[in-house]
Structure formats: C-alpha cells, structure tokens
Amino acid sequence: MSINPPSNRLWWKEPIHGIELAWIIIAFLWGLFMFFFMIAWHFIGNQNLSTETYRVTPDQFVEKVEAFAEEYPLLDASGDPVDIEGTPVVSPPAGGDVYMLGRLWEWWPALELKKDQSYRFHLSSADWQHGFSLQPVNINISVHPGYEHVFTLTPTQTGEFGIVCNEYCGIGHHAMSGHIRVVD
C-alpha cells in the first residue's frame, strides 16, 4: 500500500521489474532525443529566434523608431506618404534594419516588406510589456521596455498581416494592433 510504510525495510535493494526498467530507458532516451533535437535545429532549421538584445531607454528607442519612419516612408504615385488607418507605412530596404515599437495601444509604424528578403527587426516597448503576435503567421514574441530585441525575419508569404498584442497591457490591450504588408 502506498499509504503504508514499505514492508521490506530494504526496499531500495529490491530488483526493478523489466517493464519498469524498459520504460525508464525509453523515457530517458526520448528526453535525450528531445534535448539534442533543440540543439540540432540550430543547425538544420531556419526558425531559431535570435536572442541578441541591447539595453535602451524607452525614449531612445522611440527616437530610433521615428528616425526610421522618416527615412523610409512609403510614397504613393504622387509622392505623398501612405498610411493605413492613420499609421504611416514604412518601406525599408531589403536586408536593412526595421524598427517596431509597442506602446499603449498600438504597434508603430506599419510596414511594407518584400517576400523572401531578410530584415533585421528591432523590437521594444515605450511603456509596459507587450506581446508581439503576428497573425495569421503565429509568431509570438515578448516585448520589454528597456530591452531592444534584434532578430532577423524573412517573410515567406505575401499578403496583409495583422499584429495583435498578447501580453496584457491594460484596458486598451484588446485594441492594440498593427499591420505588416508583404509584397513580391
């Protein structure tokens, strides 16, 4: 009985039955496999989120984002800056840096990216923690104020993508949104 002391005082000397032993070995090997598979994916896979991070004050980061938006505005045929629902659209050069700011309660600015081109994303928050959640791709990354997270991202699909916030950030959390467009 599991609720009584073991009758055999030397219970640790009892033999382990074959079935139990076999399962322990299988479970252990499976654990090892899963462990090494994470490492292996760094070599064979293309989805290893970079962990490159810099300290930054929220103000500094806001400045960087604004400079970025001013430098590469997307212009329409008549040379006027394009916006989506009031958010300016920025069209950075392929292979270049991209800045994305989370703040109460929007993702700023909107982006136009090119398919199969890689970008260096810089992600941070101006105030509270936010959750960068790119949909329907389903890429989800935590965003902290004070930390600038830099990672490479290469869109592999064209279309219109939404960004929602999936870290609770106060009463406007469910209204926090952003936009990325990917073109050929």
Place this chain on the structure above:
Amino acid sequence: MTTIDHGAIGYVGPDIRYRSCPFTGRRIERSAELLIRANAVAAVIFLAVGGFFGLMVALTRWPAVQLLPAEWFYLVLTGHGANVLLFWIVFFEIAVLYFASAVLLGCRLATPRWAWLGFGLMVIGAVMANYAVLNGDSTVMFTSYPPMMAEHWFYLSLIVFAVGALIGVFVFFGTLVVAKDEQTYEGSVPLVTFGAITAAIIAVFTLACGAIILIPTWLWSLGLISGIDTLMYKLVWWGMGHSSQQINVAAHIAIWYAIAAMVVGARPLSEKVSRFAFLMYILFLQLASAHHLLAEPGMSSSWKIINTSYMMYLAVMASMIHGLTVPGAIEAAQRRNGFTRGMFEWLTKAPWGNPAFSGMFMSLVMFGFLGGITGVILGTEQLNVLMHNTIYVPGHFHATVVAGTTLAFMAMTYLVVPLVFQRDIIWPTLAKWQPYLFGLGAGGISLFMMGAGTLGVPRRHWDISMVDAAHQYEFAPAAYLMMGLNGMSAILAAAGGLLFIVLVVASILAGPRLDQPGAKLVFPLHDAGAQAVSEYGSEASLKIPGTVMLVAIFFFTFVLYYFVNWKYLSELWLFN
C-alpha cells in the same frame, strides 16, 4: 501519550487526543483533524469564488456572448487566477501535507498553534487579495508583471499568504520529526508521504523565490524602490510560478497513489522506482522558470535549451515514470482482486461509480495526454514561438492544473469527507456523476483553448473581433467556433464545480454521521486499506499488459504531436 519536550518542535498540548478510524484502523489526532478540515473548507470556498470568476471569464471570451465589459473582464480574470491557482490549490495542499504526515504516520501534528497561525495568515492574505482586486486598482493579472503596478495591498496580501503557507510547510516537516521521534511508524515513510515531502521541499524553494521577487515589488509599489527590471522579475517570478506547479504535480501524484491504494488496494510496483521518480522533481528545479522565457529577449539559446529541458527532460521523465507506475499499480491490484480476463477487464470492472476512483483516473489520463504532452511542446525552445502567450497556454495549464490537479483534489475530497469529517457523502448518485461532469468540462476548456491558440487567439484578451482597434484583424472562423465551444465547456465545468461544492458542503453539514458504531461507507474502501504495512509485490504481480498498451498509446501520441509541431514550425517565416 507524549511527555517529552523537545524545545522547538516539542509543543506538547494539554490534551493530545487521538481517535481510531473505524474504516482504516488509523490513529487520528484531534488537532491534525481540525486543521485538515479548516484548510479543506477554506480551499473549497476559494474554489467556489475562483470557479465563478472562471465561468464569467469564459463566457466573456465566448464572442457571441461577451458577458462582461472590458474593465470587469480583466479584473475578474485577475481574481480568477489568484483564487484558483493560489488559494484553492495551496489551502488544499496544506491539508494534504497534514494528512500525509499526521494521518498517514499516525502521529500528532507538531505545533498546532503555529499551524493555526499559518492558516490565519493565509486566510487574511487571501481575503486581502480579493479585496485589492475587487477594489479595481489591482487589475494586473496574478502574474503582476512590472512596470504595470498594482495597489501595494495586492503584493502585501500575496506575501502574507505565502508566509502563512510557509509556516504550514514547516509544521509538516515538524510533524515528520515528531513521528520519527515518537516512533509511530516503522521503517521508511509511506510512498504518499514521500511524495508529499518532495512537494514540501519544492514549496520551500518556491516560496523563497516568491519572497525574493514580491518583497521588492511591494517596496516599489510603496515608492521605496525606483524600478523593477522586467526581465529579472519574470525570471524570479516564474521561479515561484513554475515550481509551484511542480508542487501541484508532486501533490496530485501522491494523491493518485493514495486513492489507488485506498479504493482498489493498489501498492507501488516497486517502491524504488516510484520514489526515485518523485525525487527527480526536486533535481534541477531551479531551472524551471526558463520555459516561460523562451520568447523573451536577453537570454542566450544555450541557457534556454539547458534550462527549459531541466537538464535533459529529467522532470518529464519522472512524470512519464509515474504515468506507468500508477496505472500499473492499479492494474496489478485489480488483477489480484480477480479481474484477470483479457487486457482490460481490470479497467472496465474498476469502481467507476466511486467518484474518488473515477476522478483520479480521469485526472491521470487528462494530465498525461492533454497537459503533459502539450507542456513539453510549449517548453521546447523553438516551438514556443508558435504559441507563446496565445490562449494555447491557458489551454495547456487548464489540462494540468484543472483536469489534472483540481480533479485529483476533488477525488481526494470524497475520501477526506468521510474519513476526516466523519460524514458520509450525502447524495451518492450525484456524487457519482460529478467527476464526469467536471472532467468533461475541464477537458473541453483545455482542448478548445488550445485549438484556438493554434489559430493565434491571444490570451487575456477581451475582444478578438478587435472592433476598437485601429487595424482590424479577422481571426479565422474556426477560432470563433473554438471560443464558443470553450464557453460551452466552461458551463459544464462550472456546473460540475458547483455540484462538487454543494455536495461537499451538504455532506459536511448534513451527511450521514459516521462516528456511530456499525456505520458503513457508501463508497467502500478496499480491505487492504486497513493493513498496517505494504507488501512488495513486483515480481509476483507484475503482469500489466493493459498498462503497457496504454503507455504505448501515450508514447505514440507524444512523439506524433511533437513532430507535427516541428512540421508547423518548419513552415514558419524564417529567422535568418
């Protein structure tokens, strides 16, 4: 009985009174019994409050219903997390610790006055927290990530609660010493007590992490500290937040063994393996907070890999071992009980009408299949990015902590009420159905939230139709369907939860008295429950083909689901 005084733990009350349990033959001391009752009752009250909040949350997240306005939704969600995850679970765990020490070892509870003090602090903390949350200025979710700040009351309430719980844990350790000293048992402690010891050791680590992070945060809310680093907060907070889940796991697995022993007469296949598996939960515990930080900036990949796998998945291995030994012990016992036909007669002829057994077995299955497998997926370095902070996460932990822990605790309550409150279950037919109702609902909310999460639905989110947002985003119709089904399952779970509470309260107040001579239990225990010691039966009884089959199905599901997720990941946008 006792006359010796041992200083620190040697509180010798004026009247240490024992009674002998007519059903198990155990010696039960009065103050232990009263403290188990008090903690169990408090647990059930907070489950009622928190469960009600949970229903409100789920009905709000049902897009066609959207019951509460936004402010209330976030407030109630904060209250839900705190009441169920902290208060219901921890009160019940303190009851379990006292049960596993004083009752199972047949000794008195060490320092009952301290135990009452701890209980009092926990009640004060829990009430204060509810006050702070309902007051409206502490809608920060139970994780309270800075720099969002709650009222200082809120942090203080959690600290007070944690101190109370810590006292309870030390009373448990003291009780072990008392039992050893007074030689109330021979040899090693029972397996269930051993499991409780691992839970208690983890609890000390957990509560220390809680103190390390919540005390500065409290000072910060008082204006005495200028800021809290957000990453550091998450790292240490999850040292508490995740390790406490390890407590739950150790506690509910101990309960699985206990119920299996009491209801079908199960004994561990081998003491060594089961105890070793419990010990594994303690090893590398401090690494556990990592899998909450996989989508965070700042930590290196090698740090993430080593930590998220607790050095190579040793805790997962431990759970997988229990996943064999618990059903294996039940199968072996049932075969001894005469159900030897075929592969599964032991299972089909199990006491499915006994809510302690049915609740326990559903908890075992759902914890493994729904909670365990998905937890490993979520905790894999690269896969995490697919569902971090989506509602997949609450889906996963409702499988572990609701379908797993809560259901196991409910099942245990069906034994605690007769044996400790000495009142029988009042409406057996309703009691028989309760675990199924709750289990179905809990399994449903877990599955449907996970389903919605794979479609990107965020957690802690009032409105996925995003009508107030500048940029509209349309979630897939299937996501709406999932959230609707989640709402319906929530109604089932809430009905099952309500039924549980009504049954417990009514039984305690008006159930048939069991302290009369000749009283009989409506849900009988197995005769072997009255044996004084456990017989080791591994070699003799280890024919467990049914369990081998169940475990094989489990393993197959695990491997399949694991690779399905890698397949999804490989189709994701590239991070290079």
